[in-house]
Amino acid sequence: MSSNYALQIKNLVKYFPVKSNKLFTKPLTLKAVDGISLNVKAGETLGIVGESGCGKSTLAKTIARLITSDAGEIFFKDKNITHYKHKDLKKVRSNIQYVFQDPYESLNPRHTVLSILEEPFIIHAKMNAQQRRAQVEHLLSKVGLPTDCLQKYPHEFSGGQRQRIGIARAIALNPEVLICDEPVSALDVSVQSQIINLLKDLQTELGLSIIFIAHDLAVVKHISDRIAVMYLGEIVEEASSDELFNNPQHPYTQLLMNAIPNPDPSVRRIRNNISGELPSPINPPKGCRFQSRCHLGDDKCTQQNPDLIARTGNELHLVSCHHTKQARERWVSPWQL
Amino acid sequence: MSPAILEVKDLCVSFETEQGLLNVLDHVCLEIKKGKTLGLVGESGCGKSVTSMSIMRLLPQPSGKIVKGEILYDNTDLTKVSSDQLRNIRGNRIAMIFQEPMTALNPVKTIGSQLLEVYKLHRKDLTKKQAYSASIEILLKVGIPEAATRMNEHPHQLSGGMRQRVVIAMALACEPDILIADEPTTALDVTIQAQILELMKTLQSELGMAMLFITHDLGVIAELCDDVAVMYAGRVVEKTTVKQLFNHPRHPYSIGLLNSIPKITSKKLERLSTIEGQVPSLTDMPDGCRFQNRCEFSAPTCSQQSHTLSKVSDNHFVNCHKWEHLNNE
Numbered sequence: 001m002s003s004n005y006a007l008q009i010k011n012l013v014k015y016f017p018v019k020s021n022k023l024f025t026k027p028l029t030l031k032a033v034d035g036i037s038l039n040v041k042a043g044e045t046l047g048i049v050g051e052s053g054c055g056k057s058t059l060a061k062t063i064a065r066l067i068t069s070d071a072g073e074i075f076f077k078d079k080n081i082t083h084y085k086h087k088d089l090k091k092v093r094s095n096i097q098y099v100f101q102d103p104y105e106s107l108n109p110r111h112t113v114l115s116i117l118e119e120p121f122i123i124h125a126k127m128n129a130q131q132r133r134a135q136v137e138h139l140l141s142k143v144g145l146p147t148d149c150l151q152k153y154p155h156e157f158s159g160g161q162r163q164r165i166g167i168a169r170a171i172a173l174n175p176e177v178l179i180c181d182e183p184v185s186a187l188d189v190s191v192q193s194q195i196i197n198l199l200k201d202l203q204t205e206l207g208l209s210i211i212f213i214a215h216d217l218a219v220v221k222h223i224s225d226r227i228a229v230m231y232l233g234e235i236v237e238e239a240s241s242d243e244l245f246n247n248p249q250h251p252y253t254q255l256l257m258n259a260i261p262n263p264d265p266s267v268r269r270i271r272n273n274i275s276g277e278l279p280s281p282i283n284p285p286k287g288c289r290f291q292s293r294c295h296l297g298d299d300k301c302t303q304q305n306p307d308l309i310a311r312t313g314n315e316l317h318l319v320s321c322h323h324t325k326q327a328r329e330r331w332v333s334p335w336q337l
Numbered sequence: 338m339s340p341a342i343l344e345v346k347d348l349c350v351s352f353e354t355e356q357g358l359l360n361v362l363d364h365v366c367l368e369i370k371k372g373k374t375l376g377l378v379g380e381s382g383c384g385k386s387v388t389s390m391s392i393m394r395l396l397p398q399p400s401g402k403i404v405k406g407e408i409l410y411d412n413t414d415l416t417k418v419s420s421d422q423l424r425n426i427r428g429n430r431i432a433m434i435f436q437e438p439m440t441a442l443n444p445v446k447t448i449g450s451q452l453l454e455v456y457k458l459h460r461k462d463l464t465k466k467q468a469y470s471a472s473i474e475i476l477l478k479v480g481i482p483e484a485a486t487r488m489n490e491h492p493h494q495l496s497g498g499m500r501q502r503v504v505i506a507m508a509l510a511c512e513p514d515i516l517i518a519d520e521p522t523t524a525l526d527v528t529i530q531a532q533i534l535e536l537m538k539t540l541q542s543e544l545g546m547a548m549l550f551i552t553h554d555l556g557v558i559a560e561l562c563d564d565v566a567v568m569y570a571g572r573v574v575e576k577t578t579v580k581q582l583f584n585h586p587r588h589p590y591s592i593g594l595l596n597s598i599p600k601i602t603s604k605k606l607e608r609l610s611t612i613e614g615q616v617p618s619l620t621d622m623p624d625g626c627r628f629q630n631r632c633e634f635s636a637p638t639c640s641q642q643s644h645t646l647s648k649v650s651d652n653h654f655v656n657c658h659k660w661e662h663l664n665n666e
Contacts, residue, residue, distance in 0.1 A: 051528060
């Protein structure tokens with residue numbers, strides 16, 4: 001059976017053991033990713049949002065096989081790559097590439113731009129030095145950097161330019177999937193928009209599927225076709241980006257939307273229901289994980305963790321909440337769409 | 338219009354470095370009005386934090402120097418006061434909140450001992466007992482539950498949001514006239530940021546203090562501030578009310594900055610507009626307007642001396658030779 005999915009993730013689980021400082025007590029586990037299923041269509045952008053510590057980056061790294069998962073399956077174009085090793089994994093790696101958050105830490109300070117960017121070709125392609133150099137020059141022009149900077153070192157570039165180098169490295173081998181883990185959150189606003197535009201251009205040009213992780217909802221909305229909202233290792237809501245913003249159903253999504261500062265001074269508002277903090281993922285609450293911060297919680301929420309299913313008639317809008325009806329009725333949009 | 342409680346006039350600050358003398362601030366003028374919030378917005382490296390540190394006289398020594406200008410507070414020029422006087426003002430009349438709540442607190446001292454220190458230094462009239470109960474009271478005021486237990490805990494036992502609340506409590510302990518907040522929410526998550534902003538709003542209206550709020554997030558500016566100053570490469574390029582800035586920005590940089598933020602309400606397929614190029618390095622600033630190499634309206638006149646602000650209206654000033662010719666309504 002062939003599908004048009006670039007990536008399919010089924011029930012992915014990643015737990016980390018936490019050292020207990022007491023002898024003879026059971027070691028604790030931190031449930032970073034707890035049964036997540038996602039599909040990314042070819043050429044589509046899937047946005048993942050959530051607060052820090054909710055497991056976004058662990059999810060991304062597990063998908064990219066940088067971390068080994070504990071359970072669940074990852075399919076790349078219908079092939080199960082969860083347990084790929086050595087040669088097979090190397091092949092898959094050239095197709096799933098990663099852009100890191102911090103452009104200051106993800107580039108080796110002792111390597112020149114040329115040696116950073118030709119490394120993918122050394123590992124994955126049989127090319128001589130001249131060919132590699134030509135490829136690197138081509139890459140640089142693709143990401144909007146001057147081609148005369150081959151011999152420069154990362155510290156000679158600004159943050160935005162470094163992120164361009166990071167993106168150039170990621171697209172060097174024409175991957176099909178690009179995983180971007182907060183690629184713009186370390187950048188200034190005017191540079192941020194340059195990078196977002198660049199990613200969008202590259203996507204149209206190369207037909208990339210992108211998983212875009214961020215905590216800035218406006219950025220995610222701008223770039224994504226679909227958005228998944230994460231909370232404590234689980235996805236609590238998933239919908240197309242317009243649907244999610246027009247009609248958020250999960251109280252947590254609503255909380256997030258209420259919390260974004262709106263760059264429009266004419267709509268100042270008083271916020272309520274924003275109390276509470278992310279509980280520790282070591283000991284998440286039983287039942288619905290959001291109950292400790294939810295204003296709709298009742299007995300059912302403390303006993304049963306709601307499944308992520310379509311609850312609104314819209315097949316593509318998945319929510320994990322027992323009380324979507326009340327949540328919907330209470331929702332007052334903080335902006336006019 | 339309420340009178341200015343703190344005035345920064347023609348402030349120039351230089352740093353001595355290996356590359357020579359760098360003019361980090363160039364004729365910065367600001368007024369903080371009584372009971373109001375002034376937002377200071379700009380990209381990293383534009384001199385926002387240096388401005389706040391100059392007001393507090395916390396510039397790194399010996400490299401940082403106030404070369405010119407005055408900072409007027411309560412009829413005194415803060416650039417000239419003695420360190421004794423300064424100690425009396427700093428933390429007492431003018432308090433500051435820093436960006437990183439983890440580095441702003443001492444990791445090896447309890448919350449209580451750090452908070453009590455403020456009272457010990459500035460409120461010598463209080464007995465130990467009174468200071469203790471005042472500390473508990475201020476902790477409760479900033480929304481920290483079980484304040485008595487928290488007093489004996491160390492910073493690492495609190496979450497980022499709670500730590501920032503402690504820092505705010507320390508700043509507000511003496512009920513200052515002016516609170517300088519240097520990116521107080523940048524290190525926090527959006528939901529926590531929203532809580533902290535709400536808290537600061539309520540505390541401000543309760544205590545009637547003036548605030549200087551430094552941020553790079555225009556959303557936060559729109560939500561919290563009354564007036565705003567936009568900084569670019571060490572200069573204030575536009576200074577006006579928040580409404581005026583968002584509705585009728587005049588400086589090409591402010592216009593570009595406002596257009597480049599993705600908005601929830603914008604259509605998805607729209608391309609974001611960008612400001613091409615980058616901020617010039619401090620070692621080779623162009624003569625005249627510092628934005629000219631990125632400005633689409635730049636003309637030969639832009640390379641002439643230009644640190645003065647032109648008046649657009651009574652409460653709107655812009656540092657641009659060509660603002661009258663720009664049509665941006």
